[in-house]
Every structure is written in C-alpha cells, then in structure tokens.
Amino acid sequence: MTKATASRTQLPEWQALEAHAQTLSGTHLRDLFDRDDQRFDKFSLALPHFLFDYSKNRITEETRDKLFALAKAVDVEGWRDKMFAGEKINRTEDRAVLHVALRDPSDEPLVIDGTDVRPEVQRELGRMRDLVERVRGGQWRGYSDKAITDVVSIGIGGSNLGPLMVTEALSAHADGSLNVHYVSNIDGSQIADTLKRLNAETTLFVVSSKTFTTLETMTNAKTARQWFMDNGGSESTTNRHFIAVSSNIEKAVEFGVDEDNIFAMWDWVGGRFSLWSAIGLPIALNLGFEAFEDLLAGANEMDRHFVEAPLAENAPMLLALLGVWNRNFLGYRAHALLPYDQSMHRFPAYMQQAEMESNGKSVNWAGERLSYGSCPLIWGEVGINGQHAFYQMLHQGTDIIPADFIGSITSSNTMPGHHDALMANFFAQTEAMMRGIDADQVRAELKSKGMDDAHIEAIVEHKVHPGNRPTNTLLLHKLDARTLGALIALYEHKIFVQGIIWQVHSFDQWGVELGKVLAAGIIPELEEGKSNPGHDASTRNLINYYCQNK
Numbered sequence: 021m022t023k024a025t026a027s028r029t030q031l032p033e034w035q036a037l038e039a040h041a042q043t044l045s046g047t048h049l050r051d052l053f054d055r056d057d058q059r060f061d062k063f064s065l066a067l068p069h070f071l072f073d074y075s076k077n078r079i080t081e082e083t084r085d086k087l088f089a090l091a092k093a094v095d096v097e098g099w100r101d102k103m104f105a106g107e108k109i110n111r112t113e114d115r116a117v118l119h120v121a122l123r124d125p126s127d128e129p130l131v132i133d134g135t136d137v138r139p140e141v142q143r144e145l146g147r148m149r150d151l152v153e154r155v156r157g158g159q160w161r162g163y164s165d166k167a168i169t170d171v172v173s174i175g176i177g178g179s180n181l182g183p184l185m186v187t188e189a190l191s192a193h194a195d196g197s198l199n200v201h202y203v204s205n206i207d208g209s210q211i212a213d214t215l216k217r218l219n220a221e222t223t224l225f226v227v228s229s230k231t232f233t234t235l236e237t238m239t240n241a242k243t244a245r246q247w248f249m250d251n252g253g254s255e256s257t258t259n260r261h262f263i264a265v266s267s268n269i270e271k272a273v274e275f276g277v278d279e280d281n282i283f284a285m286w287d288w289v290g291g292r293f294s295l296w297s298a299i300g301l302p303i304a305l306n307l308g309f310e311a312f313e314d315l316l317a318g319a320n321e322m323d324r325h326f327v328e329a330p331l332a333e334n335a336p337m338l339l340a341l342l343g344v345w346n347r348n349f350l351g352y353r354a355h356a357l358l359p360y361d362q363s364m365h366r367f368p369a370y371m372q373q374a375e376m377e378s379n380g381k382s383v384n385w386a387g388e389r390l391s392y393g394s395c396p397l398i399w400g401e402v403g404i405n406g407q408h409a410f411y412q413m414l415h416q417g418t419d420i421i422p423a424d425f426i427g428s429i430t431s432s433n434t435m436p437g438h439h440d441a442l443m444a445n446f447f448a449q450t451e452a453m454m455r456g457i458d459a460d461q462v463r464a465e466l467k468s469k470g471m472d473d474a475h476i477e478a479i480v481e482h483k484v485h486p487g488n489r490p491t492n493t494l495l496l497h498k499l500d501a502r503t504l505g506a507l508i509a510l511y512e513h514k515i516f517v518q519g520i521i522w523q524v525h526s527f528d529q530w531g532v533e534l535g536k537v538l539a540a541g542i543i544p545e546l547e548e549g550k551s552n553p554g555h556d557a558s559t560r561n562l563i564n565y566y567c568q569n570k
C-alpha cells in the first residue's frame with residue numbers, strides 16, 4: 021500500500037469518533053435497549069446463511085454513521101476493489117492478494133505478472149478433483165495394491181490450521197471413507213502417536229508447505245518418509261504415498277515427491293488465507309470434492325456480498341468497524357471468539373492466526389510507529405466449556421472483553437435434549453453480558469430467598485454483574501460447507517478492512533522470522549551440548565542447563 025499521508029488519528033472522522041465515544045461513556049447498553057424497542061431491527065442483518073446481530077454493541081446510529089464516515093475517509097472500498105482487481109497491495113512483499121480468486125468461478129481474465137491466473141486456478145482444482153475421486157474411490161492404490169484408508173496432512177500455521185479447523189467443523193458431514201490426521205508440531209509425540217495407529221500400505225501423506233523449508237514441516241515429513249521406508253515402502257513406490265502442496269516445486273522434488281504429485285500454490289495467496297487452494301486437499305479428501313466446492317461457493321457468496329452490499333448492509337465492513345470502535349475508541353484490548361458448537365473447537369485458533377498474524381503490527385504503511393492500537397488479542401474456546409472456565413472474567417473482570425458468539429439453529433447432531441440446552445446458554449450469555457445485574461436487583465433476589473440484611477450486604481457487591489459488555493451474535497442456520505465458507509470469508513474481509521483502517525500491512529508476517537532464525541542457530545548448540553557465548557546470560561544458562569541435564 022502507498023506511503024501513509026497522515027496518521028489516522030489526524031483525520032477529522034477519527035477525531036469525531038473519539039469525541040463521540042466520550043459522549044457515550046456514561047450510557048449503559050441496557051439503557052440503549054430500554055430506550056429503543058427497534059434496536060434489534062436497526063442493528064442486525066439477515067444474510068442467506070446467518071443472522072448477524074450487533075445490537076449488543078455500545079453504539080448508536082450516530083456511532084455507526086461516524087464509523088462509515090471513517091471507512092469512507094480511508095477509502096476502504098477503493099482498497100477492496102484494488103485487492104479484487106489483483107493490484108499488488110502486499111507492498112512489503114510486492115505481491116497481489118488474491119485468495120478471493122481461488123473461489124471465484126468467473127473466467128474473466130485476471131492477469132498477474134503477465135499470467136492469467138484463472139486457468140491456473142481451474143487447472144489445480146481439476147487436478148484436486150481427480151486425485152480426490154481416485155483416492156476416495158479406491159482407484160489410487162498403495163505400494164501393495166491396497167486402497168488408501170488414511171491421509172496424514174503434514175503442515176503448520178496456515179498450512180495446517182485452516183484444513184484442520186474445517187475438517188473438524190464439518191465432521192458431521194464426512195462419510196468416513198477416509199480418515200484424515202493432522203500433524204503440525206515438531207514435538208515428535210504428535211507424529212509418533214499418529215503413525216502408531218496407521219498402516220504404511222494404506223496411508224497417504226500430504227505435505228503442505230508454501231515454502232517447503234519450514235523446519236517443523238520438513239522434520240515431520242522426513243520422519244514420515246523414514247517410517248514409510250521402514251514399513252515396506254521404497255523409492256519406487258513413494259509416488260503412491262506422498263503428495264506435496266507448495267509453491268517451491270524444486271524443494272518438493274528434492275525431498276522426493278514426484279512432480280506429478282505436486283499441487284501448486286502461488287505467491288499471491290498468503291498462508292493463512294490458503295485453505296481455498298490445494299492446501300485444502302485434506303478437506304476435500306475427507307468430505308469429498310463437492311463439499312469442498314460448496315465451501316468455495318459459500319466464500320464466493322460472501323466475497324460478492326463484500327463487494328456489492330452498501331456499507332450499512334455489509335457484514336464484513338460492519339464487523340470490522342465494530343472491532344475498530346471497540347479497540348480504538350472504547351479501548352478494549354482483547355476480543356474473544358466463542359463458538360457454541362463442539363465441532364468448531366479449532367475456529368478460535370484458526371482466526372487467531374488469521375487476525376493476529378495479519379494485523380498484529382505496530383508500524384504503518386510508511387514505516388512509522390502507530391500511535392493507536394492495532395489488532396487486539398484474539399482468543400477463544402468453545403463457549404459452553406468457557407462458561408465453566410473463563411467467563412467469570414468476561415462477566416466480572418476489570419477488563420471488558422468484547423466477544424463474538426457463534427451458534428447454529430440446527431444442530432449437526434441428533435442427540436435429543438442437547439441443542440436447546442446449549443442454545444439457551446448461548447442466548448443467556450450475551451444477555452447477561454449486555455444487561456448485567458445491579459446491586460438493587462441482587463438485594464431483591466437475595467431477600468426473596470430469605471437471606472438476612474447483614475448477610476446480603478456482606479455479599480451484594482460480589483454478586484453484581486456490571487454488564488455493558490459488547491457482543492456480536494452470529495446465528496447460523498446450520499453449519500454446513502457453504503455456511504462455513506461464508507463465515508470464514510466474513511472474517512477474512514473483516515481483517516482486510518481493519519488493516520486498511522489501521523494502515524498496517526496485513527499480508528506480510530515479518531514478525532515470525534526472528535525467532536525462526538535464532539532457533540536455527542541454537543539447534544547446533546544443542547547438538548554440541550554447549551551454548552554460544554554470544555547469548556544473553558539467561559538464554560546461555562538455560563541452554564547450558566538443558567544440555568547438562570538432558
């Protein structure tokens with residue numbers, strides 16, 4: 021993106037929001053609801069796959085208008101159009117940002133560096149379909165001519181979290197024809213645990229790494245290859261058991277993957293936005309190619325909505341602007357993602373990478389230090405479990421943590437008596453966070469239970485829930501591939517919009533490099549059993565203690 025012209029804080033639209041936040045500081049969310057019985061209608065959107073209720077935010081119509089004015093002032097829509105047109109908006113890496121092209125069935129040319137990417141995308145999708153059908157249909161045979169029963173996906177970060185999250189989220193839709201396992205950790209326990217349950221004759225490895233140099237992935241891939249060799253495999257049969265997804269074909273071939281088994285990735289797809297590419301192969305292997313196409317179609321629907329819907333009805337814009345409001349004008353430094361669906365248990369981790377690796381930056385496009393906060397801490401857990409763990413802090417802690425609650429009208433399972441109980445909690449929690457309960461209400465409640473006044477006064481303040489804690493609710497019709505595709509794309513575009521407003525380069529990730537470089541230097545020290553004197557005293561002594569005691 022271009023040189024920053026002025027800090028965002030100098031914009032009149034930014035300053036108007038700051039002043040406006042002051043005027044709202046004494047207003048409680050419950051007052052906003054009590055004053056206006058149209059509030060839900062004003063602050064919710066019904067989209068094809070879900071209802072988005074954002075009325076439990078500390079906003080008024082004036083707030084929303086001012087947020088739209090900020091979006092206009094920083095030309096979010098112009099930047100969005102540049103992204104979709106394939107402009108190289110990832111300036112620090114000189115790359116286009118085109119994960120949206122991976123799910124766009126259009127054949128209108130989209131030329132990047134002299135190449136129309138549309139046919140390439142379609143070609144790789146065709147190859148994926150072919151592989152998926154052959155493996156799932158039993159035509160792809162292992163070295164002893166048996167059909168494949170298990171797929172092990174080896175990758176980390178963006179080459180793991182997306183496929184893993186989607187596989188889990190859509191597990192109710194899997195037909196069980198293939199078991200898919202994920203290995204990401206360089207801690208050998210994960211791959212050891214996975215391999216001990218498998219038979220090399222019927223196992224297919226998918227090594228996913230955009231760079232094909234990532235230490236964790238390469239270490240696990242080598243271990244997988246050795247296991248394959250130790251269990252009846254051979255050089256000549258590796259091609260029946262190893263697939264690679266990478267933009268570094270040379271390295272994948274050098275590792276020993278047959279060129280015909282390498283699926284392409286492009287530099288215009290960031291790792292954390294890559295599940296729509298062949299990085300999504302394990303999803304398609306698990307669910308079938310049609311389900312993968314549904315996932316793409318759902319995301320494409322959201323892309324079109326993002327491009328076409330006016331600001332006031334544009335879900336990604338609204339979600340992003342509310343996040344900016346909470347972060348920069350109300351001062352909240354964390355944001356929780358709370359799915360009320362067991363199968364979405366990896367969704368917070370996936371979004372944590374997507375948001376924090378994208379917008380966890382502290383210099384603007386011109387390389388100047390930001391004078392305002394960028395990405396908040398994104399964290400979360402399956403909501404119902406969280407209720408019995410950290411919700412105490414969400415309700416009564418000193419920090420206010422806005423949260424997105426995600427649940428479905430239709431359950432993915434048929435267990436009687438479970439879903440309404442789950443969803444009752446879902447609705448109760450956002451109501452409690454919004455409304456709270458004040459001292460008089462607590463007193464009245466305790467009195468009605470017969471408690472004496474002295475006892476009541478001793479505990480009343482401890483039972484007060486201040487409320488006024490913002491939440492968004494995303495109520496899905498049902499969690500299927502299309503809906504999940506749309507939901508992920510919703511958050512991807514939220515990240516994009518926030519990056520523009522914060523004026524950070526959302527599509528690089530230089531902040532992960534330093535640790536990797538230092539780790540590469542420490543490996544030989546651990547092998548030699550002695551630390552390099554160049555380390556600080558803490559690191560040096562920790563390494564030596566480790567070496568002396570291992």
Ligand code: F6P
Nearest residue numbers: 177178179229230231234291532
């Ligand atoms: O360390 C961060 C990161 O570079 C992510 O951005 C990326 O998704 C992940 O590592 C994996 O990288 P690769 O696909 O090249 O193995």
